[in-house]
Amino acid sequence: MDVSDILAAHAAKQKAVTVEKEIPLEVDTGFLTVTDLNPVDTESYEANLEEYLMSTARDGVQTLIASLFSLPTTSSPDGPLAQLPAPTTQLPRAKPLPKPKPMTKWEKFAKAKGIQKKRRDKKIWDEEKQEWVDRWGWKGANKAKEKQWLSEVPANADLDYDAAKVARDARKARVAKNEKQRQQNLARAAQEMGPSAAPPPVDVRKKQIDRTLAVTRTSTASMGKFDRKLEGEKKLKGMKRKFEPTEMSAESEKSHNLAILSKLDKEPVAKKSKKSAPSSGGSDVLNVRKAIRATSKGKGSAALASGGKGVKGKKGKR
Amino acid sequence: MRPLTEEESKAVFAKLANYIGKNIVHLIDRQDEPHCFRLQKDRVFYVSESSMKLAISVARPNLISLGTCFGKFTKSGKFKLHITALDYLAQYAKYKVWIKPNGEMPFLYGNHVLKAHLGRITEDTPEHQGVVVFSMNDIPLGFGVTARSTVDTRKLDPTAIIVFHQADVGEYLRDEETLF
Structure with a gap:
């Protein structure tokens, strides 16, 4: 029996498992991506677009799946899982590179002199304790002089010379000096970066200047009254007060006052709310506290809430 | 005006x-x-x-x-x-304090109202509440601010201040020049 015909027909139905192209496809299994770098075949592209796209996509997927099957697998309840390697494709940065930080004064100096930076260990060896201790910080070695049980006293020292205090002050002074230098570096950096910061809009800036000028003009001993006037200087204008006419219709004045009153009631004044809190809900109609006292016969709201049972029970026990 | x-x-x-x-x-x-x-x-x-x-x-x-x-x-x-x-104020006062005859003169000289001088007080007066001070025969003498609520006053000793003085009718004589 000759099965070669059947086999040939079957092979024709099944497309090739291996894909062969002029330029081999680039596969990045980490991203599950296949890139086809071959130029588009114009003839078949124009003849039947759908079929051409389908065939290119199929080739790509075939290559990807073939590469997936060559990966090491782990078994799981849902079947074998392929372990993806790290992606090889280099993606572009999302954000621009950070600007270089402005150099500190020391860094500038070191660069000019060609001084190399030496990394100091954070820990140093303590001979007495026979262990590594922090150079600074909690139980740091820089506090050793303050902690030692015996300390040297200079020959010309005062009676109240405190070696530990002197050492501590010196250490604190070093910290303070460092902090000061850090602040100065920050200020210098801000000055260098300064012009890049957007200035306020013109109208805002004009108002600020006017305000500053008005303040400085009244900031003299005579509140600006006896100062020498500059040429073309205008008189300072204050706020013009405006009052209601003395004679208003009684009706309008009344409604105006009542409106203010109602506004006052709504405003939760801190003291007022505290006062009204105990008699919450108890307007002038009902004094809640008094009512509670009357109904509970002076035993309070707790006794009332327990429903008189508790009171009776207590009596029964006694 | x-x-x-x-x-x-x-x-x-x-x-x-x-x-x-x-x-x-x-x-x-x-x-x-x-x-x-x-x-x-x-x-x-x-x-x-x-x-x-x-x-x-x-x-x-x-x-x-x-x-x-x-x-x-x-x-x-x-x-x-x-x-x-x-x-x-006396006409519309919400909270009132009546003081005994022996406490009238001290109050009219501008002193605070002590517990010893307290005759009556409106029930449920809260702390720091403005009150009008009356003599026992209902003549308004002045006004002030309560130092304690009515409930708290019971525990106090007789010399404790109950009402802080704000104004009294003695001012008609004492501050005659500046009052009007």
């Missing part, structure tokens, strides 16, 4: 509300004759509309007083009630 601005009205009403609560409405919305608040120099006057209209024709430096002086604005913008407002 001018009407009060909104801030000034708020200050006055808030201070009055401390003593007479919602009864301020009766001052503003009067049945007999419309009354209004007017500011002259720094003093606040409660005056009937007809007298106010008469007073319009008096020049500002010449106008000394009109209606009832309720109090004055301090330089820092706070409102201070004067003893002259006592008539209206």
Whole structure:
């Protein structure tokens, strides 16, 4: 029996498992991506677009799946899982590179002199304790002089010379000096970066200047009254007060006052709310506290809430 | 003389509300004759509309007083009630304190009200509440602010202060020059 015909027909139905192209496809299994770098075949592209796209996509997927099957697998309840390697494709940065930080004064100096930076260990060896201790910080070695049980006293020292205090002050002074230098570096950096910061809009800036000028003009001993006037200087204008006419219709004045009153009631004044809190809900109609006292016969709201049972029970026990 | 601005009205009403609560409405919305608040120099006057209209024709430096002086604005913008407002405060007071005859004179000399001098007090007076002080035969003597609530006063010793003095009718004699 000759099965070669059947086999040939079957092979024709099944497309090739291996894909062969002029330029081999680039596969990045980490991203599950296949890139086809071959130029588009114009003839078949124009003849039947759908079929051409389908065939290119199929080739790509075939290559990807073939590469997936060559990966090491782990078994799981849902079947074998392929372990993806790290992606090889280099993606572009999302954000621009950070600007270089402005150099500190020391860094500038070191660069000019060609001084190399030496990394100091954070820990140093303590001979007495026979262990590594922090150079600074909690139980740091820089506090050793303050902690030692015996300390040297200079020959010309005062009676109240405190070696530990002197050492501590010196250490604190070093910290303070460092902090000061850090602040100065920050200020210098801000000055260098300064012009890049957007200035306020013109109208805002004009108002600020006017305000500053008005303040400085009244900031003299005579509140600006006896100062020498500059040429073309205008008189300072204050706020013009405006009052209601003395004679208003009684009706309008009344409604105006009542409106203010109602506004006052709504405003939760801190003291007022505290006062009204105990008699919450108890307007002038009902004094809640008094009512509670009357109904509970002076035993309070707790006794009332327990429903008189508790009171009776207590009596029964006694 | 001018009407009060909104801030000034708020200050006055808030201070009055401390003593007479919602009864301020009766001052503003009067049945007999419309009354209004007017500011002259720094003093606040409660005056009937007809007298106010008469007073319009008096020049500002010449106008000394009109209606009832309720109090004055301090330089820092706070409102201070004067003893002259006592008539209206006593009439509408929410919380009252009656003092015994032996406590009247100390109070009228400007001292605080002690517990020993306390005759009666309105029930359920809260702490720091404006109260009007009466003699036992219901003559208003002044006003003040409670130091303790009514409930707390029971535990206090007799020399403890119950009402902080704010104004008393003795001021009519003591501050005669500056009061009006």
